[in-house]
Amino acid sequence: MCNQNPAIVKTPDKHAYHWRTHNPGRVLSGALRRFEQRVMDLMSEAGHSETRRWHVNLTRHLDLDGTRITDLARRSAMTNAAMNELIGQCEDMGLVERVADPADKRARIVRFTGVGLAWLDAFGRAVAVAQQEMEDEIGSGGMTVLLKDLAGYAGSAE
Secondary structure, eight states: OOOOGGGGOOOGGGGGGGGGGHHHHHHHHHHHHHHHHHHHHHHTTOOOOOHHHHHHHHHOHHHHTTHHHHHHHHHTOOOOOHHHHHHHHHHHHHEEEEEEEEEEEEEEEEEHHHHHHHHHHHHHHHHHHHHHHHHHHHHHHHHHHHHHHHHHHHHHOO
């Protein structure tokens, strides 16, 4: 614990803390927010205004043939309880359903419904548009390097 008197603490040099807003994590986070918001705007324009960015955290980790809830939670870096709530919201929208796991009747698998697969197709189209807009802004060379290098970096972290 610091015993400094708060009344005599100097104002920090802003330049010494420049790294807080200019580092890869902060830049990637801002880019992700912008990209995902554009995708969600396109989804809304296509008639899918009920879904939110947090629903994508489920659908991006859901295998086409279904995924156990515990695996979805792990992949999404969420608790099982939080994932179950998210699944419930997506079930209410008709995007997913829970079924018994054939390998273990005690476990549940989440899978896309027909409506969910149609939503996924619309989501894919929205991603393609947003990606093309990003490429138009940063250039095709920049997009190629971005996707290749970030995929390599992400793979090395796992």
